[in-house]
Amino acid sequence: MSDQPLVIFTPSGKRGRVAPGTTVLAAARQLGVDLDSVCGGRGICSKCQITPSFGEFAKHGVTVREDALSDWNKVEQRYDDKRGLPKGRRLGCQACIQGDVVLDVPPESQVHRQVIRKSADTRPMVMDPATRLYFVEVEEPDMHEPSGDFERLAQALSDQWEVTGVTADPSLLARLQGVLRKGNWQVTVAVHKDHTGAVPRVLEVWPGLHEGGLYGLAIDLGSTTIAAHLTDLETGEVKASSGLMNPQIRFGEDLMSRVSYVMMNPGGEVELTQVVRAALADLARALAGEAGIDPALIVEAAVVCNPVMHHLLLGIDPTELGQAPFALAVSEALSMPASDLDLGTINPRARAYLLPCIAGHVGADAAAVSLATAPEMSDELMLVIDVGTNAEILLGDKTRVLACSSPTGPAFEGAQISSGQRAAPGAIERIEIDPVTKDPRFRVIGLDLWSDDPGFAQAVAQTGVTGICGSGIIEAVAEMRMAGLLDPSGLIGSAEQTGTPRCEAEGRTHAYLIHDGSAEGGPRITVTQGDIRAIQLAKSALYAGARLLMDERGADRVDRIVLAGAFGAHISPKHAMVLGMIPDAPLDHVTSAGNAAGTGARMALCSNAARVQVEKGVREITKIETAIAPKFQEHFVNANAIPHKVDTFPELLQVVTLPDVSFNTGGDKPGGRRRRRGG
């Protein structure tokens, strides 16, 4: 038996012998255990709390005696008197190891703690923030050895934290002398040291121990909405989330109309840049207000967005992205002063990180989805689809990942659909059609009742039944197909052909009546032949993109399908597959990754390792440009049928029946895409 005590840390399981009298913090460092400390062992920050366990531990083969740790010393006692230590906890920097001991490191005492994410997320997030706090004691100036206060601060960071070669902006230097003297030569500094190898930079300095926290913004800058999450850079916790409409919408609903605006209005890109930056600044201010923190505590931002928004945020004219060869001005990740992006009231020395773009059509948002879903780490062949106005598609596994984007248009979001609307209370989001009676039942957003449940009419009276949202239209079309109201070519049958008066004539085509609200002054909600054609265009583009990547991989099936994006979270996998939006797969292998782009932004915000990973991942992704792929058109045409002209859906057909009907009477051509492009 050694005369050196054995120390076992849980949950890591790391163990080893240390000299008697070693502090727990020092032991943790010796053994490579992740135990936090901001004050560097001075007993004031309490970040190094641990919980000792006593008694017999057969599992570890040790007996821990009551005196395994030293008694409380004055520092620990003072901390407990002043701030209070939770029961059973000790300060790791004060408690000394005197005998064999088992020590638990609670999650909040770990620097690289895992952040528990929603179940939808595929992987845990590990904290590895670029900006961290360090408490230092700085030497006082000495006329015999004149050096600047900043140089002595830098020396303290090097001596006390092994953070070497720091630099700082003049605005920080201007604050420094006052803060050092106010803190009586003890200060806390926030140092930004990112993954780029750039010189570490002191972003902020506070007198004494700073306990006000440190925050970052994860920004998901979409064409339509801008979402931001105010995130605690020490814990990864989201303190406040908020979103607002992208104010660029007044220059054009979709990206291409904004590019056109810039092309037709010299200097238009300056306007577009100004409004989006102002919106981000507003959002930052609002989030700080909501969380009740000083905006100056926000020291980092990570931004994901599509290529056009990426360029407009940076102040780059996006015209080149509107025409072949869709050249990005810059594609790799960017690290810069946040002030270059005019982010308003946040810390004047805050840093901004923009994730890399994959290609001219596949942006930093897709890179963030790739970071959050990590197909490059998957053993199975994984198809990741971020559904939006453009669908970004990733396909791959450990060996190789491919990416493309496909122009699905806005039909999936309820636009260009006769009864379509945004997802809002009153919108039909779920629908079932009885294959025998051909009658529908449905649910609207904001109500748990189905339309045939008792009390529905009364309950829905407040909002009314106002239209169909994106996920509702997908279910409606798929249900119509399963109920035999729609043939594989996409034709809606007549009342005679289908045996239900809900299939109403509308000129030379037919529409299916879901709900007639006219008696209550509401709309008649139908699915028209034009709606079907719009959905066919959108789903064909999506499927053709996925199929193109599968061709490139030489795969005719995928193991797993992950649907990303807020919309992806609401899509029913079965209905999407009946529609032929996505390739055939076991239904329980189709999952949602939630707002994967936002998650990716948070990961990049909280972790240098995640930045390294996404940059490496993006460099290694094979980019496929659908616009010039010869087979894309063929895939597109074949995908027009519901679910598909040639591809079989064996997994799907195990759980659903697709009636073999045809409503083509020669008066309308199946697959009449070209004639009806206008929808």
Added chain:
Amino acid sequence: MSDQPLVIFTPSGKRGRVAPGTTVLAAARQLGVDLDSVCGGRGICSKCQITPSFGEFAKHGVTVREDALSDWNKVEQRYDDKRGLPKGRRLGCQACIQGDVVLDVPPESQVHRQVIRKSADTRPMVMDPATRLYFVEVEEPDMHEPSGDFERLAQALSDQWEVTGVTADPSLLARLQGVLRKGNWQVTVAVHKDHTGAVPRVLEVWPGLHEGGLYGLAIDLGSTTIAAHLTDLETGEVKASSGLMNPQIRFGEDLMSRVSYVMMNPGGEVELTQVVRAALADLARALAGEAGIDPALIVEAAVVCNPVMHHLLLGIDPTELGQAPFALAVSEALSMPASDLDLGTINPRARAYLLPCIAGHVGADAAAVSLATAPEMSDELMLVIDVGTNAEILLGDKTRVLACSSPTGPAFEGAQISSGQRAAPGAIERIEIDPVTKDPRFRVIGLDLWSDDPGFAQAVAQTGVTGICGSGIIEAVAEMRMAGLLDPSGLIGSAEQTGTPRCEAEGRTHAYLIHDGSAEGGPRITVTQGDIRAIQLAKSALYAGARLLMDERGADRVDRIVLAGAFGAHISPKHAMVLGMIPDAPLDHVTSAGNAAGTGARMALCSNAARVQVEKGVREITKIETAIAPKFQEHFVNANAIPHKVDTFPELLQVVTLPDVSFNTGGDKPGGRRRRRGG
């Protein structure tokens, strides 16, 4: 004899054999010869011009035949047609070596050319600029291999110039796409790659070959005047120089009164910072106008200044510099975006470099003097004195350099002197006193005649004789001492004691009349006892500082004295030594370094190597704080005598005679410094 031709480059003397058909540019690179090229060998920039010599070269042992170089090719011919090549010149990138040849590289074809400086300067300046131009051909975008235009530019810089890992600000990225297309994928970029190891940064981009030059500002920011030199970063040539009064003067004539202003007016440092930055911006605009260049071509600035100006320029409250321990906020050199200093219309991505400060009283201006005079490279023990309101003093040689500053006060600049004035036309700048007649003769600024030359009265009428400038008062006091009008203690004798009525009674003391202009309505110009006391205080401080450094070095003599500063250029070494301003030395070993601080700024502007040198030099300098040196007071008191109470001046006494007089009659105490501090 080898079948590979022998190439000899002059003036470097580098020689070697190359494969027949090698271009001169390639041969230069193989042999490590410094031959410039911006276009990378495309025959368009003409930076690589060389002059071949033909015939017998006994010295080199070669015979150069007429066909030693290939005939002109189309590229060379086109260049000559379009732009014209000087007679005898060839383009090094086009002319191929076919036989033994002697090739002269003219200075303008060298990257690291030496810049010829004025004879006053001690060392030549070698070009090694941080920002250089590179002409590159960039790959066009390709949908199959999507990458950003910037990434392809970076690749081109890496492939064509071995400049790797460049970065750029968003504002550059915003310009890039248009310029690349305008230049048909050929562009010139200015890349800043300094000595700090920071990532190289693309500062500017121009379509095609940029021939508009590249400029920097060397700024000497003094308390009273601000001087700036617009410098060609390719040649080192000064294109325009200008100066203006420091507008901070309205907040206080001297530095300490400005520090007081800040202490008494909260936010005063912001005002002081704003006015000095605005002045620099004005100066930059004026210089660009004078040189007829676009201010956006100014991509760098190097700044030297004293510690208080240094802090005020950076926006740092200088209060700490006004009180012990005189702590600088930051002492090391700073490299930053010039926009952090609001330098106005210069390139928005320009960089600024601030030289390091040596100590709280010894600023970046002293560091620049050290760079320009290089005591750390001297075999001899060198004393460098920058005379101003504060004197900065350096002493050292190859083994070690010491530095201090000493508070001389403004007497040497003519302030606090009864007839003192700024150096301006009409001011007495030279004076001689006949030891027999005790009558003076003098010269005024703006006139070559001495006052006893025929025609002087007429010639001087335009300006009048208005006062005595700084160098004039030094000569006057020294001449009075040599003529026996002033005793070693600093007392002016009476008319009886000296035998001249020019020694006039003035209360209980006496004054020496140099010139009586009252008949013409001008002033009576005298040197009063108070003037002598003021000069004694100033020179004692200066001498005591130098002596303190000599003590520290264990030296009782120096080999060489270098006087820096505009004032230093006008001081007569003999008179300075008679006064006891400077230690004894052979008079021909006392030289002027001219405006050494400004020279140092230009060196740092034009050379990374100079930046490395000054930073290393400053780190290695031993700083001596006169305020806390116990022996300073003793040295100061001993130095009060003229030339000195105890130190002998053997070198000086070989060339001058100092009468052994004493005018102390008991009514006035010699060395009455304390009683008469107000002077």
